[in-house]
Each structure stands twice: as C-alpha cells, then as structure tokens.
Amino acid sequence: MLSLKKYLTEGLLQFTILLSLIGVRVDVDTYLTSQLPPLREIILGPSSAYTQTQFHNLRNTLDGYGVHPKSIDLDNYFTARRLLSQVRALDRFQVPTTEVNAWLVHRDPEGSVSGSQPSSGLTLESSSGLQDVTGPDNGVRESETEQGFSEDLEDLGAVAPPVSGDLTKEDIDLIDILWRQDIDLGAGREIFDYSHRQKEQDVDKDLQDGAEQDDTWSGEGAEALARNLLVDGETGESFPAQFPADISSITEAVPSESEPPGLQNNLLSPLLTGTDSPFDLEQQWQDLMSIMEMQAMEVNTSTNEILYSAPPGDPLSTNYSLAPNTPINQNVSLHQASLGGCSQDFSLFSPEVESLPVASGSTLLPLVPSNSTSLNSTFGSTNLAGLFFPPQLNGTANDTAGPELPDPLGGLLDEAMLDEISLMDLAIEEGFNPVQASQLEEEFDSDSGLSLDSSHSPSSLSSSEGSSSSSSSSSSSSSSSSSSSSSSSSSASSSFSEEGAVGYSSDSETLDLEEAEGAVGYQPEYSKFCRMSYQDPSQLSCLPYLEHVGHNHTYNMAPSALDSADLPPPSALKKGSKEKQADFLDKQMSRDEHRARAMKIPFTNDKIINLPVEEFNELLSKYQLSEAQLSLIRDIRRRGKNKMAAQNCRKRKLDTILNLERDVEDLQRDKARLLREKVEFLRSLRQMKQKVQSLYQEVFGRLRDENGRPYSPSQYALQYAGDGSVLLIPRTLADQQARRQERKPKDRRK
DNA sequence: AGGCCATGTCATGTA
C-alpha cells in the first residue's frame, strides 16, 4: 500500500511537471497548503503551545494518552521526528494489550500464569482494545477510544477480582485481605513482572496489529513527504513554466514577421546590445531562467522556438525578439507627418503604461515636417528618443548618427512611465545584480521552499495553536484524574484509573517501557508517574498486590531488597526476571519517589504533586505525618510542579523557535515571490519599452520633412510632452533634456 | 574523555 501511494505520488508529480511543461499551471501550492497541515500534524503533532492550557489540551485530544500531567504531548512533540520511524514500526495503541497483560498477572500467584488464557471478560476488553488499536480512525477518534478504554480499565479494576474465575473463593478473600494490607503497607512494583512477561508475548501481536495502521499512517506520512517533494518539484517547475506561457502570449500578440527582420534587428541592436545595466542583468537573469526553461521551451510551439532562435550575435533579440514583430509596427500608419494614429498604438500599452502620455489625436501636436518650428513651443517635456533611439533609425537615413550619439530622450520611461517602473529600473541597476540573480535562482529552487510552505502551512500553525488554545483546562486533565482518584478512597479502582490514564503511548519507547515495566509508560516520565502510583500503597491496584500473595509484604522496601527477602521463587528464571525488573524499576524511580518510599509517605507522588491545594491539605490532614514527612511532601510537590513547569517552558521555547523558523521560511518564500514578481514586472517593462521603441522607430521613420525626406535620427528626436503630445525636436535640445532628467533620479536616490 | 542533549532541580520573579 505504501508503495502504491508512492507510485501514485510520483505519478502525480510527473503529471504535474508535464502539465507545467505544456503551459498548464498546476497550482499545487494551494492544494498542499490545504492538505499538508493535517499531515504535518499527523507527523509532528500540533506544535504551538505557548500556554499551559494549550498542550494540556493537546495531550488530551491528540493521542488520548494525556490524562496525566506529565504525559503531555510535549514528549510526543519533542520526539516526534526522532521517533517517527519507530512510531511507524510500532502501533500507537498498545496500551490496551498492555493492560490486559497486567491483568493476567492476577493469575500469577497461583502459578498458573499464562497469557494464552485470559478470562473472558479480559478477552473482551482486549479485543475491543485491539479494535481500537487497529481502527482506521483519526487521532480524535483514537483519543476517544483511549479515553474510553481508560474508563474500561477502571471498570476492569473494579471487577477484576471476580473476573479471575480460576481463583477460589478463599483465594479471593485472601486477595481481598492482602489487598487491604497492601493498601496499608504499600506495595512493591515487582508485581508487574508477569505483566511484563506477558506483554512481551503480546508485543508481537500488537506489532502485527499495528502494522496495518502503521502502514496507512506512515503511508500518509510518506505521502506528505512526497507532496513536499512534489511541491519542490512543482514550484521549481511552475515558475519556469510561466515563462513559456508569457512567451506564447507575447507571441500571440506578435504576428508573423511582416517586416524585414534585418531592419528591425539592426534597429534594435544598438539598444539591445547597449550597456544598459538593467538589460545586462536581465540578460543574466534570462540566462538563468533559460536554463530552467529548457524543457518547457522544447515542448513549446515552434513559434516560440522561432522566437527564441533569433539571429545570433544579437543577444537581446535572441531573448527579446518580440519587439520587431510588435503589431504596433503594422498598425501605425503615418503616411503624413502626423502622429494621429499613434494614440491607438500607444493605447496598446495600457493599462500597464497608463501613465505613459498618450498622444491622443486631440492633444497631439501636428508634426508636419515643414512645421518643425512649432516644436519649440512645447519643447521641454519628456524625451522620447533617448532609450530607444536607434542610431540607424532608418536604414535610409543617417547611419552616421550611430550609437555614439547620446540619447537625449533616454529618460522617457523613467519620467513618463510610472515611478515604480523607474524604481524597477533602479532596482535592476542596484538590486538585481548577478549575485542576486543566482540567489534568486536558489530561492526559486527553494521556492521548492514551497515544500517548506507545505510543511509549515499557516493552517497547520493555526490549527495547532487553535487546538492548543482550545485546551483551557491546562492541567485539569491531570488534576482531574488525580483528584478523581484521590476523591475515591477505593484505592484499587482509583489508582487503576490513574494508571490507565497515564501511560498510553504511541511511541516506540512505550514498547520498551512496557516491556520493562509491564503495564504502563509512555516515556520515562510517564512511567515514572506510573511508578509513583505503584509505589504508593493506596494507589496499588489489585493487579500488583496479587504478585505478593504468598510472599512478604515489605512493600516499602526497595524491590531489590524485596527480591532478596522473597521466599524461594517458583523458578530461577522467574526470579531472575523479577530481579531484573525490580532493578530496572528501582533505577527508573525518581529520587523523590525513593525519598517518599523511604519516608513511608502514605500516598503517591502523583497525588502530592497534582492535587489542588485544598485537597492536598485535606489529604495531609488525614494522616499523622511527621515534620520530616511533611517537609518531604512539600518538596515533592514543589519539585513536581516545577518539573512540569520546566517541561512546559521548554516546550514553549521550542515552539517559539519552530514558529520563528516557520516565519523565516514564510518570509523567504515571500521574498522569492516578490523577486519573481519583480522579474515579471521587468519583463513586461522590457516588452513595453520595446514596443515604445518600435513605435518610435515607426513614427520617426515615417516622418518626412517639407522636402519629403526622412529626418535624420542624429539631428532630430521625438519627445513626449507633458500634455501627451509628441514633438519632434532637435537632438541638441533632446540631449539637454536628457541630461536634466538624468539628474533627477540621482537626486532622488540621494 | 568530552560534547551534546534531555531532564530535573533550584532560585527568582510574576500574577
């Protein structure tokens, strides 16, 4: 199934690339943005938890293992990445089986412990638990099932003794008595040996059961990863794919070459090969992009190929050979020296060149060749020829007017066009250097950074925060569980409910801990809390104490001491295992637990830590505790709370870092997008310039003086007036204008 | 052996 998904994903990727190559833009971004957050949450879990309430709620809702304050999803969160592979290999919900195994311990005192013979009731619970485990539902459902299961555990704990049908009435009575003794005296934790042993047998089954779910789950994860890759590839592709689209659109607007290309190219070449830095940089950018466009170009129409296979030696025309074919050239009809027709032609530039003064028929001053003197009246406005003025404007005209001539009208676009366009020119000169171009390319690649986008989609952020913020009860889960357990004096059921609420694990570590501790444990912390419950006599369930039926009841002794003091065990193997377990548990026990045990604290550290103040004081008042005990209890409470606070703090800190990282990635994406847009703007600007240039050439070339001869480009230039009129002015004046206008941008820069 | 990391603990500040 995993391979199938991978197959489909790769197929989708290839299909998307193909679509992008043929010009169809597949906007995977949005799709991924909407799709990935949940996947990411599946993988990493909701991330942000800046308040305690947040992750407490997450703990409650995410995996359902979070009733205990220490079983915050914090651990899941912290270790999600590290444990992802392990989690995939292990099912998330093995606890039911674990608990069932723990119940099997009941049979141990009789020496008839066998995991293959669970009681019917247990079997039922086990099966239901397994159903929950293998259920294909999402995390919410899982949490529900697990919560329900914890309730089941409570029920189990309440009815467990009767369930063990193999026990005789005397046994049950004995158990009952010993149970009460355990409650009074405390119980060791080696009681879980059998649960451990039993669990080892069931682990394999759990693994098998979980394998299916893991397949699907990890399949989704892999799919998410594949989507990331897809995004990378897609964004890397989509962007280049836009260029063919642009080019094609441009090409559509350009009829087939109806004019001698040679002339056009010659006319353009001075400009295009000029030292205009923007174009150089653009050229470099185009080089970069052309590499990326290679495939797309191959797929593109032959028109584009023709377009891009412009005469060599003319770099810009190679890339920007659109201008010669600009329809404006054909539409212009200036057989008289009037520019009336220009208005329509220039209108083609709109809306992008709205600010470009359009020589409307009404405002356009007639440029009758014989009436060149009238130019002076409107002289002084924007210069037209500068940027585009081709030295060989007319092949028939003065070729001597060549490139060495200054461009008196060079400021046309900067002045006549939008300021932002000039700013873009500025940006071209200043910001769009080759280095940046390479960076831009990288960013476009990393715009595969959209993979980052996908992985850190805003929705995921919001969802995580939303989920976390929705949990206002903070440690209510823990406190509620503990309080409920404390409120009920029936230690067996209550403790069991605690335990059941504690140790649900979706991590592989669970397995180890379960193997080690037999019943519970999500991560060391959870296990420790569970141990807190175990070590406390009042919290011991009937499950553990049965372990000591027929043994001594020095529950407050260290497990190792217990083992040494134990009566001859049924078997050496059993003893060895028990010692192992005891040592492990002893090592896993926190210092406070040891202290509490040493001081014979009559309740669990869990209660000590998590009970509300009032209940905590009540609890203390119920016992006659020495000053040392009280002091220890207060220390335990303080340390325990601080421990949780430290965990919360660290989680918040990590979340902050992750969010900042995500913000940085978002900003990088935005930057890449803006740069991309900038490139597009520059491209359109270039096209407009080329159109203007073509128009200029067309108009200028059709102008005739009173003698019917064309004007020399070296002596005359067209210039836009502020009122939209187009003037034919002498070159000298145009040069002055150009110089004057060149100063303005420089001043503006300062 | 030393660095890194996770975790626990203490001291302190804040609400």
Place this chain on the structure above:
DNA sequence: GCTACATGACATGGC
C-alpha cells in the same frame, strides 16, 4: 503571604 507558574541557570545522566 501563599500558591501556581514561568524561566534562567546549573547539575546530572545517557549517548
């Protein structure tokens, strides 16, 4: 003043 919580700093243990 007490309590809970947050957080920096340090200690400790495991890898």
